[in-house]
Amino acid sequence: MSLLTMILKMSEGLGKTCAIFFLTLLFSLPLGMLVALARMSRSRVLSAVTRFFITVLRGTPLMLQLLAVTYGPYYLFGAAVSRNKLIPVVVAFSINYAAYFAEIYRGGIESIPVGQYEAAQVLGYTRFQTFVRIILPQVIKRIMPSITNEVVTLVKDTSMAFTVSYQEMFTIGKQIANSQTSFMPFVVAGVFYYVFNALVDAAMGRIEKRLDYYK
């Protein structure tokens, strides 16, 4: 197999890799905010439950979570295994990443001095207005580097979807490596991931720059 055919074949899987990446971000970024708010809730029960879930999601391997989401329903309830593997993969990734994002959001929100809340209250802002108009814009600026970190990790983590037989780029690479007894597909995969992450890095850098007003 020529290098070109190899690259073309693996590019087919790249679309699926991108699907995991973008869908996971789409769901986990907002979900993480909800989790963060629940975690900081005044309700002790809600806070404790969220905290427990975060420890579980951060404390067990993503690979295990992928298996649990994909095959768990079958083993527990005899439910059919999903034919479209993208669904369980995105669900597992989104839940897992939401847990990490939630803790980043929480760190950002808690870094804003209490004085700002008091000042906003004096100026007649409601709690919702204070959060959305005053706190959140500052939080986003502060947490961008940490978010970039997670996003870059997500690009590489997509290769784990192979655990549940989702045929993304790395899976196809492994299949080619195996049938051709060649190490080349892994090199190609490495280059693909590097380029993908270089693009992510550039995009995140631009966003960070945009947010860099008043400093």
Add this chain to the structure above:
Amino acid sequence: MKKMRKLFCLLLALCMVFALCACGRSTAGEKKTFIMGIDPEYPPFSYLGDDGSYTGFDVEVCRAVCDSLGWELQIFPVNWEEKLIQLDANECDCVWSGMTILDTMKDAGYVISAPYYDNSQVLVVKADSGLDSSSDLAGKIVAVQLGTSGEALLNDDLADLASTFGSILTCDSFLKCFTELEGGAVDAVFVDLPVAASYVSGKDSLKIINESLGAEQYGIAFRSSDAELCAQVEAAVAKLVADGTYAKIASKSEYAEIVNNLLFLNNG
């Protein structure tokens, strides 16, 4: 700050000294260690036993070989798709785990032992699916384990059959293939006969389609430079066959499904 740097240098120097010490460790006079590369998920040839240690037919034979040669056996579970790369990297001295002998292995220069097992591939389907032959699977989804001979066959010798399938799903373990089948995500699993037999036995919901696809043989793979090692192991196995130890291992009930396919016992 300067103090810190000095301390760091000292630590680094110490590390280097220790690293050198490790290099100089003498191996003379110790027992030779033979590292056996296995797929830990391939019953009954090699698997994690009930007691948590690796066992299986190949493991037991290898242990007997090592005993007779006075070697110390060490078992190394390989990543099946990358077994030959790991062999080349000296992570193990052989791959001995129900491994199908492929022409590509010989072409690549690996030393392969004489075959000891004859195997064929079969299709497993749900008992109530109404599927009775490979031709019934036109348009259906078939699961296969990545890195197995089944996968290679579907890409190569059985490509015509494979092209009639609706699609092929590649899983990284045979357990996942079967879970996909039982969970209804695929219609059939293409797998080695002994694995199929051991999984299906005692399960009424599954059946094996009585059609042997692509017969093949198992052997042991060594590095291209280890022809002598291969001959040594082959001779030791021959001795075990001659003195009956081999037959004794094969007669265990857990190997009942494979005993008829063992070449050394059935060819006299």
